[in-house]
Amino acid sequence: MADLEDRISESQKMGMQIVKESDDDRLMTLSVGPQHPGSGHFRFIVKLDGDYIVHCDPDPGYVHRGEEKMTEYRNFIQNIPHLERPVIHDSTNITYSYSLAVEELTGIEVPRRGQFIRAIASELNRQVYTLYWLAIYGIFLGHSTMFMWPTGDRELFIDLLEALTGARVTHAFNIPGGVRNDVPDGFKDRCLRQITYYEKRLKEYEDIFYNNPLVRQRTEGVGILTKEDAIRLGVTGSVLRASGVPYDIRKAEPYDVYNEIDFKVQYMKTADSFARAYVPFLDMRESCHILRQLLDKMPEAGEVRAKLQANPRGPPGEAYRRVESGRGALGYYIISDGTPKPYRVKISVGSFRNMLALPHLLVGAKMGDMPVIYWALNYWPVEADR
Amino acid sequence: MTSSTSSSPPSSSSSHSPSPSFPPKSHTPATTAAGFIKAIESGSKHLLIKRFTLRYPEQKLKFVGDGYQFDPKRAVGIAGLRGRHILYHDKCTGCQLCAITCEGIAEAIGMVRVDEQWKHNKKAIMPQIDYGKCVFCGLCVDACPFYALFMTNDYELASFTKEHLIYTPAQLAIKPKYSGDVEIKIDDHGASHHG
Numbered sequence: 118m119a120d121l122e123d124r125i126s127e128s129q130k131m132g133m134q135i136v137k138e139s140d141d142d143r144l145m146t147l148s149v150g151p152q153h154p155g156s157g158h159f160r161f162i163v164k165l166d167g168d169y170i171v172h173c174d175p176d177p178g179y180v181h182r183g184e185e186k187m188t189e190y191r192n193f194i195q196n197i198p199h200l201e202r203p204v205i206h207d208s209t210n211i212t213y214s215y216s217l218a219v220e221e222l223t224g225i226e227v228p229r230r231g232q233f234i235r236a237i238a239s240e241l242n243r244q245v246y247t248l249y250w251l252a253i254y255g256i257f258l259g260h261s262t263m264f265m266w267p268t269g270d271r272e273l274f275i276d277l278l279e280a281l282t283g284a285r286v287t288h289a290f291n292i293p294g295g296v297r298n299d300v301p302d303g304f305k306d307r308c309l310r311q312i313t314y315y316e317k318r319l320k321e322y323e324d325i326f327y328n329n330p331l332v333r334q335r336t337e338g339v340g341i342l343t344k345e346d347a348i349r350l351g352v353t354g355s356v357l358r359a360s361g362v363p364y365d366i367r368k369a370e371p372y373d374v375y376n377e378i379d380f381k382v383q384y385m386k387t388a389d390s391f392a393r394a395y396v397p398f399l400d401m402r403e404s405c406h407i408l409r410q411l412l413d414k415m416p417e418a419g420e421v422r423a424k425l426q427a428n429p430r431g432p433p434g435e436a437y438r439r440v441e442s443g444r445g446a447l448g449y450y451i452i453s454d455g456t457p458k459p460y461r462v463k464i465s466v467g468s469f470r471n472m473l474a475l476p477h478l479l480v481g482a483k484m485g486d487m488p489v490i491y492w493a494l495n496y497w498p499v500e501a502d503r
Numbered sequence: 504m505t506s507s508t509s510s511s512p513p514s515s516s517s518s519h520s521p522s523p524s525f526p527p528k529s530h531t532p533a534t535t536a537a538g539f540i541k542a543i544e545s546g547s548k549h550l551l552i553k554r555f556t557l558r559y560p561e562q563k564l565k566f567v568g569d570g571y572q573f574d575p576k577r578a579v580g581i582a583g584l585r586g587r588h589i590l591y592h593d594k595c596t597g598c599q600l601c602a603i604t605c606e607g608i609a610e611a612i613g614m615v616r617v618d619e620q621w622k623h624n625k626k627a628i629m630p631q632i633d634y635g636k637c638v639f640c641g642l643c644v645d646a647c648p649f650y651a652l653f654m655t656n657d658y659e660l661a662s663f664t665k666e667h668l669i670y671t672p673a674q675l676a677i678k679p680k681y682s683g684d685v686e687i688k689i690d691d692h693g694a695s696h697h698g
Contacts, residue, residue, distance in 0.1 A: 195607035198640040262546055269555065273694060276564070276687060283571045283585035283654070289640040297645070298580030301567040314689045324545035330538040422579050 144171065147484075151179040155257070155488065159498035161475065165484055173479040175472055181502040188462040193219050193429050196459070198289050203466070203500040205286050206249050209235070209242040209278075210442040211500075212291040217372055217438035218449040219293040223431035228420035231295030232373040233411055237308075238281060238290055239440070240408050244315075245274045246443035247397045250495060254394055255326065257488040258335055263326045270318055273311055280304060293429060295422035305412050312405050319402055327395060336391035340478040340490035343388055350474045353467045354445020355400065355495050358384035359392035366441035378410050390486075393493035397443070428457035444468050444495050468501040555687065555694040562696060563683030570655040571641045585641045586658040588632055590675035592619060594651035597628040601643035601652055611636035612643060617672050629672035634660050656681040 145165045150156035158180040164172040184203060188196050200215055201208035213235065220227060248271040255263025275285050280301055282288035290297055326332055342352070347360035357364055365382040367375045383399035385392040433455040439448030445467025454460040471494045478490050557564065568583040597614065605612040614628040621627070630643075630652065644652055657679035662668055688697045 191607035194642065195604065198608050198638050198642070273555075273687065273689075279584065280567045281582060283580075283583055283641060284639060287638065287640075289638075289642070297641070298571070298582045299577075301582040310689050314694060321545045325542045328538055329542045330535040333538075420577075420579075424578065 149487070151176075156491065157496070157498040159472075159496075159501070161479075163479065163484070163487070168483050168485070170479045170482055170484060170487070173476040175475050177469070177472060177498065177501050179502065180499045184503045185462050185464060188459055190458065192457040193223070193293055193459065194425075196462075197292060198287070200464075201287050201289065203464075203503055204246070204442075204444075204497055207242055207246040207443045208287050209238045209282075209290055210246075210440055210447060212289070213239050213442075214438050214440040214447050214449045215451075216291045216293050217440065218436040218451045219429070221436040221438060222434060222451060222453050223293065223429050225294045225423045225425070225429070227295045227373070227423055229374075230299075230416045230419040231421040231423070233415040234281075234296045234300060234421055235291050236373055236375065237300075237408065237411050237415070238278065238288070238296070240404050240411065241274055241278055241281075241308075242288075243404055243443050244401055245271055245278065247401050248274070250397065250443070250492075251322075254492045257492050258332060260326060260329075260332065263322075266318070266322065266325075270315060273315075277304075277308060277311060280307070292422065292425075294425050295420075297422070299421050305415075308408065308412055312408055316402070316405055319398070319405075322398065327398060333391065336394060336489055336493070337387075337389055339390045339486050340393075340482060340493070341389050342393075342474060342478060346477060347388070347474070350470075350477060352445075352471050352474050354441070354443075354471065355396040356393055356471045356474065356493075357445065358382065359396045360388045361386040366439055366446055370439075372438070372440060374411070374414070377414065378407055380407050380410075390489050390493040393495070397495065430455065430457045439465070442467060444497055444500065445471065464503055466500045466503065467495075468497045471496050472501055552693050553695050555696055557685065557696055562685045563681075565683045565686050566656050566681075570653060571644060572653045573644050573647070573650060575650055580641070580645065583654070584656050584658065585639045585654045586656050586681075587634070587654070587660055587670070587679060588643075588675055589653050589655050589678060590630065590672055591651045591653075592617075592621070592629065592672065592676050594649050595624060595629050595672075596649055596651075597624045597626045598648070599628070600646045600648065601630050604642050604646040608640060608642060609636045609638045611638075615672065630675070631669060631671050632675065633669045635665055635668040655679050656683070 143166055147163050147165060148160060149163060150160035151158055160176045160179060162174040162176060163170050182202070184200060187199055191199070196215070197212055201212050204211050248267040252264045252267040252271070255261070255267070278288060279285050281304060282290040282297070342356070342360050344361045347357050347362060352360070361384060363382040363384040367380070368382050380403050383396055383403050385396055431453055433453055435450070435452045437448060437450045439446050446465070447467055448465040450463040450465065451459050452461040475491065475494060479487065482490060566584040568581065570583040571585045572581045572583060574581050599614050602612040602614050611633045612630045613633070615631045617627050617629050619627065641654055644654055655678070660668065685696045688695050
């Protein structure tokens with residue numbers, strides 16, 4: 118019997134929850150996920166006292182694919198198509214920081230036009246991701262118009278990216294040394310026309326969703342994450358900015374051409390679910406300004422890609438670079454031992470860090486508020502599991 | 504990482520004095536009605552606007568160019584859709600670089616023996632592509648040093664059996680017919696598709 122007790126306390130130390138038979142029948146244990154769309158491919162176990170959540174235990178790992186281990190068997194270029202699988206909706210951003218880190222390792226200089234093109238692709242992809250997230254947030258609040266509109270407008274951005282990169286979702290566009298191909302003819306005009314149209318649409322989004330009294334009542338004051346808690350829990354991206362911390366990697370440590378772009382870090386101080394839902398929207402609007410400037414400042418002609426040897430390799434060393442993705446800081450830590458294949462790759466993703474705030478926010482909330490809090494965290498389970 | 508820097512706003516962003524973006528004030532009962540009216544108005548406007556849904560099998564999108572290709576002069580890709588490949592038999596030397604590239608990605612390309620006799624292809628082997636595995640990344644096109652392998656606009660590859668997804672060198676040599684001519688038109692009224 119002592120053995121069993123030991124094992125239980127050992128498991129509890131590892132964070133597992135043991136429900137003994139003698140526990141009060143008051144509490145109901147509920148497993149949310151992992152196969153229900155209500156949680157993505159992610160499970161969290163909640164204990165309910167009536168309608169209130171008294172305990173929450175996130176259990177990531179359902180879609181763990183061993184991306185980090187897979188990188189050790191492929192060379193720096195072959196790694197690109199599989200590294201974008203964790204977030205296919207934001208695939209330019211997830212390969213962006215990888216490219217930056219490999220360029221630092223191998224000492225490749227990216228041509229200026231290439232830097233602009235990949236910044237444009239990354240901003241377009243941020244729109245695609247955020248629209249997809251907004252659609253899901255809308256439908257989980259029961260607002261089906263907010264599912265249809267962003268899904269439709271996202272299609273126009275996908276068409277743009279398709280013209281630019283050749284693929285609709287998984288672009289494999291960034292490559293160490295620049296981008297795969299130059300922009301097609303007439304891309305700039307098409308892009309600008311689309312942004313003008315899209316900014317008009319954003320106003321309508323605000324009318325029908327963000328300023329809708331029903332949505333406001335549903336989200337305001339739900340799931341407060343104070344500034345101190347946000348910093349202590351280490352959240353990132355829109356969740357951090359919604360808690361009143363104006364921190365954006367594009368501003369704090371500018372990469373490529375972002376130091377030439379004039380933009381504001383969007384943040385809010387209300388720190389509730391509404392703020393967490395509104396900050397990505399403000400980011401989309403700011404991203405339109407960034408896109409206009411990028412298209413304006415892009416050199417008319419020039420190389421887009423540095424010449425690579427067949428198996429790019431650098432001296433032994435390590436590099437860490439990060440970018441601001443749709444979900445926050447996305448960093449790659451790469452150790453190279455001088456061979457064409459990386460020795461170790463560590464992917465640091467925003468989703469996983471935002472997930473750590475989930476138990477903090479859910480405990481004390483009503484079960485009905487769960488989707489409002491959970492989806493506002495901008496959490497992408499597949500990315501968190503890698 | 505965030506905790507070390509975010510206790511005070513980062514210095515680089517303080518130069519333009521960021522101010523938090525405040526949403527419109529909370530709705531008091533008087534503005535609640537206005538909020539509802541505005542929401543309904545912005546939605547009902549769309550009853551009169553044409554939808555931009557692409558009626559796919561009848562309508563097909565027009566793409567940029569003939570597909571993803573590689574420019575021998577600049578040594579970069581040419582923008583285009585990455586659909587099914589096209590293989591030029593008169594250029595392929597059977598060097599296997601496409602298959603070697605694909606080894607670490609999808610393992611979709613295998614080299615098979617062909618009956619044709621070419622002076623430049625003594626081994627008489629050419630790539631055969633399994634579209635059940637291909638991820639359409641196009642890195643094989645980048646790898647081909649003889650510009651023999653390009654991609655086309657053909658993306659309708661569905662079949663009833665797995666065997667039909669494997670395209671032999673002879674099948675890959677056929678130039679697909681793709682007749683997409685619908686373009687998205689964005690104007691003041693919104694987005695729509697035009698044939």
